[in-house]
Amino acid sequence: xxxxxxxxxxxxxxxxxxxxxxxxxxxxxxxxxxxxxxxxxxxxxxxxxxxxxxxxxxxxxxxxxxxxxxx
Numbered sequence: 001x002x003x004x005x006x007x008x009x010x011x012x013x014x015x016x017x018x019x020x021x022x023x024x025x026x027x028x029x030x031x032x033x034x035x036x037x038x039x040x041x042x043x044x045x046x047x048x049x050x051x052x053x054x055x056x057x058x059x060x061x062x063x064x065x066x067x068x069x070x071x
Contacts, residue, residue, distance in 0.1 A: 010055065013038065017046050018055070 002006045011017065013036075020035040021027065029047070050056045 008062055010050070013042075014046055014050060014055075018050070
């Protein structure tokens with residue numbers, strides 16, 4: 001049985017960002033900053049750190065098969 005190393009918990013600022021992100025995962029950094037009452041730079045930096053730590057795994061949008069005319 002492999003033991004997974006514990007990740008440091010998120011602080012209250014990260015939790016605010018993650019709560020807002022969870023409400024709308026397509027929100028821009030500007031929208032997240034407005035929602036959390038934080039600066040844009042703080043939100044962008046925190047999102048980058050959360051991604052590096054593995055808290056956030058990906059930011060992607062997937063097109064449906066018919067989006068580009070495929071049938």
